[in-house]
Every structure is written in structure tokens, then in C-alpha cells.
Amino acid sequence: MKNNSQSSILERNVVKNVFFAKLAISFYAIILLFVLGEIILPGFISFSHVMSVLRLSVFLGIVALGQTLVVISGNEGVDLSVGSVLSIGVVLSAYFLNGQNINIPKALLLTPAVGLGFGLVSGLAISYIEIPPIIMTLAMASVVEGTSLIITKGFPTGNAPPFLEVIGNGKIFDIPYLILVWIVLIILSSLVLKKTKWGNILYGVGSNSLTAELSGVMVKRFRVFVYGICGAIAAFAGLFLLSYTGTPYLNLGANYTMPSIASLAIGGISLAGGNGNYIGAVTGCIILTTLNSILVALRTTEAVRQITFGLLLLILIIAYTGRRKK
């Protein structure tokens, strides 16, 4: 009897945990936002429109993957250069591709390599010289932005080849290819984070770098590597953004940096590091993109859009990361 009641309490707790976990709340928020969109603008919730909103969140989503890795790795880790690296990824991949399908392997290899380089430099300075990540990646953002100005002289050249344009704008069974790419990325990254040794080390380093160090992990070297991967992923996202826009522009990534961090917070990833998973970030990205597309669809002025976005972002951040203090 006693056992029974205990197990039922346990069950109730499990149910409670499933339905009220931060992740579940994020899902409710997404559904709520779409319903809200439907009320404001009939047709918002139609399949094709939902898909187009999801497709827009892919770019933020890919950038947020790198950001997730950096944040999980702890030590106040955060990368404020992702937006600039995304921008240079767009510019560089357009330059490498030059509208030719045959150049795709070259772009696939070289664009992330450049991002990797920038990330590694940030990582080296953060790990070995112990410059705070925020300010180091910020200065790096300046360097990256400057680099793309120098190589383009203000006018980016090249464009996406036909095959990439199909990836960026095409659909299969009404599902955009980009979303499929994202799903593959989500599954892959979740597997890497949860099932591989590398993922374990990442969480270990993030939650307690001293124990990780004592267990034989080269913590400093590992962090350098994590920043490098984050840069590579951001540049990679640039390639996909180019596939969507077709032609490159400067500073396409300017509005991705802070939202990529905000999406983590909304998705329940602690900025202190050591926990969280990519699915959380994914929901955060979808929430932010949906919110933005509702505001854009309302055809308000930029001012009203900024005010509403700022206010809602503030509420979301307080709701998800706030903890009442004495």
C-alpha cells in the first residue's frame, strides 16, 4: 500500500516533470505563438507558412549550435563573433563558389576552415592568455568584419550556383530542403553530445573544469577546439544563408549574434555552462524567429517592432532565467 502511494507520487512527479519541464514550456510557447499569429493574421498557421517560418529559423539555429557548444563548455564562455563570422561566411562562400556547381566542394571545405581559423584564434587568447570570452570574441568580431571589408572592398562578388539555390529555396513534399538539413544536424549533434566521449568531456569541462583536468582532459586545449568549432559552424551557416539569398551582401549576420545567445537562454541552457542540450536552443530559435515574423507580418514601423521584440524578449529572459533572490 505504502509502496503504491509512493510510486503514484513518483508517477505524478514524472508526469509533472514531463509537462512542466523548461523544454515542454518552450514547445507550448511555440504553439501559443503560432495560434497568436493565426488570430492576428489568418493563414499564419497554414502548412506552407509554418514551413517558411521554420526555414527562416534554420540559419539562427545553425549559428546557435556553435554557440551552444561554447556556452556548455563553461568558464563564462560565449561567442559574440558568430554574427560577423556568419557574414564573412556568406561573402567568402560566394567568392569561392562564383556561381559554379563545380566549386561547391571547394566552398564546403574552405569556408568553414576560415571560420575555424578565427575561432581558434579567439580560443587561444581565451584559454591561454585568459582574456574574458565576451570581450575577446567582441574584438574578434571587429577583426572579422574588417577582414570582410578588406577582401571585398565594400562590394562582395560571386553568387550561389544553381545546386545550392535549389537547396536554399527548393522543397520536397512541401518541406524545404533546409529544414531537412537542420533535422539531420539536430540528430547528429544530439548524438555527439549525448553518446560520444567528446560530448561527455564537453559537459565535464563545463560543469567542473578542475575535475576534468584531474581526469586527464587537456581543458585549455579542449576549449580552444570548442571555439574553433563554433567559428566553423557559424561560417558554415553563412554558406546556407547564401544558398537562401542567392547573392552575397555585407553584414548579413549582424542580427544573429545576440539572438543566438538569447535563444539558448529561452531554451533552458544555463549560461553558466555544463548543462543543456541543443534541442532547447532549437526551440529558442523557433520562438524568436516566429515572434519576429509575426511582428514583420503586422507591417508595423520598425520602431514598434523593436519595442515589442525588446519587451517580449525581456519577459522571456526573466521567465526562463530569472531566479528570485532574497
Add this chain to the structure above:
Amino acid sequence: MKNGFQFKNFYQNPSFPSFLILLAIIILNAFLQPNFFTYRAFKSNLLTFTPLILTSIAQGLIILVGCVDLSLGATISLITVLMASLMGDSVMSMLLVVLCGSGLALLMSLVNGFIISYFGPPPLLTTYATSVLWFGIALFFMPTPGGYIPSAFSKMYRSELFLRFPVALIFLVGAFLLLYFISKLKFYKHIYAVGGNEDATYANGVNVFTTKIKVFLLSGLFVALAAVCVVAQTATGDARSGLGYSLNSVAASIIGGLSFSGGKGSIAGPIMGGLILGLLINVLYFANITSFYQEFMKGIIIIFSLAIGAIPKYLKTRSL
């Protein structure tokens, strides 16, 4: 060897490298900017640097208490918009509008401070959200730069008092005196305590909540001063006028030797950091570097300064 001057303590001071960088960059400026040491150049530089230095002080105080404020730039923008839309020609209205603007700055920093210390979300994200909000409000009232600032107001900022003492310098000296006064208070120690270890400070009976709120209000005061300088200098209200200030002030604080986790470093650091950044932009201008290279060079030099700033920590770990 306990008494007397200890060179070791001097060069291990967190602000020491920024002092060296400052000297180096002054020498560089002296070579590049013609007549760098004349009164004219000094004054024109002073007019340009004052807002950044004041913002850096505001940011420095917030970083000392263990937070960061990315909304300082947007705060400046919003105040310039407010001032440019309300200001009239009479001295009375100028005074009232400046008071209004300062009140608004205090209110905005109070909002940030309250949210951060009451609900406890990460300051980085919170102040990013409020910066979007402030920017939106500024755009709402002034979609394109405009408004009216009487030329008398700008002239006042550029003018000199007796003995050719620039008015802009009064702003700075006033700010320094205020800082000096505050540094004598018990509250100043509380800032370091809260920044160093919040829980321990709380356990020792210091009210963490009010300390943080006070720091934010204080920073609001410095931001208000900075905004007045920006308005007087540009003579317009512009929702984008403050854009660069948030991040530059963070960079200035860190270059000045403050620790990002709070509680370490001296408030003289951000002042020197602000000067360094200002002189740096000066160098890029006078060295005739094409605009394409300026952003790149700026980033490189900031990284370089940060690396030099890390030297005392390195020496300390070496000497242990």
C-alpha cells in the same frame, strides 16, 4: 622589505599595463597628429573623448559589481532624442531638459538594475533586451535624426571659462571628483564585495540588492553626463548616436584592467581605457588608414591591448 616603495606591487597593479599602453599611444599620437601637444588639439581631442570616458566609468562601475550593461549606448541615444525634441532657446528650458534627460537616464538604469538584482537573469541578455527596447522607443519618437538643439547649447560645451579652462574638462573633473568622493564611502567597498562574492557579502549583512541598484543609478548619472556631451557635440537627436558606446565602454573597462567577473581592478582603469580607445581611433584617423582597414586595425589593437593587460596576472602566477 615591507616598507617603502615596492616596484613589484606597482607593476603588478591590474591597471599598470593600461598605463603603459596609454603612454605608448600618446607617443604614437604625438608623432602622427600635428601639434598634438598644443592647446587646440588638446581641446578638440577632449571634446571627442569625454563621452566615451564618462560611459566607460559608468560601465566600469557596473562591471565592478559583477554585471555588464549593453544598453548604455541605447540609453545615450534615447536621451539625445528626448533632449533634441524638447529643448528650446531659453536657458531655463535647456536646464529643465538636461534635468529631464538625467532623470530619464536614472530611470532607465533603475529598470535595468531592478530587473537584474530582483529577478536575477544574466545581465548580458537582460541589458541586450532593454537596449532593443530603448532603441525602439528612440526610433518611435524620432525615426530619422533631427530635432532642435540651440546653437548656444553646443557653444556652451565648446566654450572656455576663465584661464581657458574648457567646459568639457569640467564635466570630466566633476566626474572624477564624484568618483573620489564615492571611493571614500563604505558603499564603495560594498561594490567590490558584491562583485567579488555575492553570497558571502550577503551573509555578512550587506544588502546586495540595494548595492546593485545604487551602482546602476550611479552609472545612470555618468551616462546622463555622457549623453549631454553627445547632444552638445552632434547638435541633433539620433536614435543611432549611441550605437558604439556600449561595446566600446566594455572594451575600455577590460583594457583598463577590470576583471569581467567583478570585484577586481581600479575605477581609474576604465578612465584610462576610454582614453586609450579614443586615442586609438585618433591614430587610425591620422595615420591615413583607409576606411576598409580601420575596423580590422581597431580589432587587432584591442586584442593586442587585452593581451598586454593580461601580463600582471601572468607575472603573478609566475612568481608564486
